[in-house]
Amino acid sequence: MPRRINLDNIAIILHQPRYSENIGAAARAVRNMGIGHLVVVDPQNYDVDRALKLATHVASDVVEQIEIYENLKEALSYYNYVVGTTARLGGQRQVVNAPSTLAEKLVSISSENRIAVLFGPEDRGLTNDEIKYCQALVNIPTAEFSSLNLAQAVMIMCYEIFIAGSEDNIRFIPRLANQYELEGMYDQLKDILVRINYINPENPDYWLGKLRHFLNRMRLRAKEVSIIRGICRQIDWYGRKRL
Numbered sequence: 001m002p003r004r005i006n007l008d009n010i011a012i013i014l015h016q017p018r019y020s021e022n023i024g025a026a027a028r029a030v031r032n033m034g035i036g037h038l039v040v041v042d043p044q045n046y047d048v049d050r051a052l053k054l055a056t057h058v059a060s061d062v063v064e065q066i067e068i069y070e071n072l073k074e075a076l077s078y079y080n081y082v083v084g085t086t087a088r089l090g091g092q093r094q095v096v097n098a099p100s101t102l103a104e105k106l107v108s109i110s111s112e113n114r115i116a117v118l119f120g121p122e123d124r125g126l127t128n129d130e131i132k133y134c135q136a137l138v139n140i141p142t143a144e145f146s147s148l149n150l151a152q153a154v155m156i157m158c159y160e161i162f163i164a165g166s167e168d169n170i171r172f173i174p175r176l177a178n179q180y181e182l183e184g185m186y187d188q189l190k191d192i193l194v195r196i197n198y199i200n201p202e203n204p205d206y207w208l209g210k211l212r213h214f215l216n217r218m219r220l221r222a223k224e225v226s227i228i229r230g231i232c233r234q235i236d237w238y239g240r241k242r243l
Contacts, residue, residue, distance in 0.1 A: 005165025006110040011037035011079070012154055015072055015130065016121040020047040024054030024063060025151030031059035033158035039067045039116070041075045054151075076133050077180035080113035081106075081219070084126050084134035085157065087147060099157055102138045103164035109219075110165075112175040117157055122150050132209060133179060135216045177225040185225045186212060188232045195239065 012030055017023055023040060030038045040046070048063065055063045069075035076082055083106070089096060097105070106115055118134065120126035131137065140148060140156055148156075177185075190208050193199045199207035220228075 005107045005161065007034045007162075007165065008036040009110045009113065010035050010106070010115045010117065010161060011039050012158065013039040013041060013075060013116045013118045014043070014150070014154075015041045015075075015118060015126065016044060017119075017150060018044045018122050019150075020045070020050035021054045022122065022150040023066070024051035024059075026154040027051065027055040027062040027066070028059040029151060029155040029158045031055075031062050032155075033162040035158050035161070037067065038062055038065075039069065039075055041069045041072050043068065044121075072130060072133070073179075073183065076116055076118070077183070078114060078178060079116040080176035080178045081109050081136075082116045082118055082134045082179065083136050083138055084118045084131045085120070085153060086131065086137050086139055087125055089139060096137045096139045099138055099140055099160040100164065102136060103157075103160040105136070106161060107164055108173045109176070112173065114178070117161075119150060119154060128209075129205075132212050135219060173219070174221060177220045177222045181222055181225050182220065185229050185232075188229055192232045192235050196235070 012026060012035055014023060014026060017026075017040060020043070023038075023043065023046070027038055029035075046068075051063050052060055067075075083102060086096065109115060117138075118126065118130075120130065126134075138157070140153055142148065186208065189211065190199070190204050193208070193211075194201045194204050218224075
């Protein structure tokens with residue numbers, strides 16, 4: 001049957017925001033567009049009163065219900081699909097969506113999956129080490145000056161998601177593996193691939209990066225992650241048996 005976007009399954013995540021005012025303005029954008037949650041990771045000098053001033057009374061409840069985490073890995077562990085925002089292109093950021101294109105994809109994913117739209121710090125954005133957690137990247141096109149205010153970028157993404165969800169969508173996507181399940185798989189893969197000398201043990205995360213990019217594009221389900229981990233266990237068992 002036709003489905004609409006599940007805004008309750010979508011969260012905006014601000015990683016290491018530097019200014020409490022931007023958190024408040026982001027809360028207002030979340031409230032205006034009906035997004036379900038606002039999450040903040042390791043905020044710098046967070047002042048709730050300054051945040052509330054920019055949120056205004058309309059979004060004060062969003063500020064009061066903000067989930068705060070100390071590290072990004074923990075904050076993302078509950079989500080099945082993570083979208084990273086980036087102003088920089090090239091390098092590890094070759095496959096990047098426009099906001100409207102990305103928002104349309106989220107309509108069907110949101111039905112059975114928790115989605116995180118991740119924003120980096122105001123001064124540098126997300127690092128390559130941080131985008132490794134993302135299944136998709138999105139870039140907001142600009143003219144000559146590529147840097148947007150954090151709250152402005154949040155508003156644009158929330159708006160595009162809201163608009164994309166205003167029309168019926170008949171495609172269905174089942175529950176995907178969450179970040180906790182994926183990171184467990186990647187840790188196991190890294191261990192096995194180092195032991196069989198497939199990747200360089202001196203810098204395994206670098207060599208595992210390309211495999212991450214490949215698997216992240218596949219939208220793995222929990223059952224598929226379990227299959228890959230089972231293969232790793234079998235390789236481990238066979239290797240120990242041959243010793």
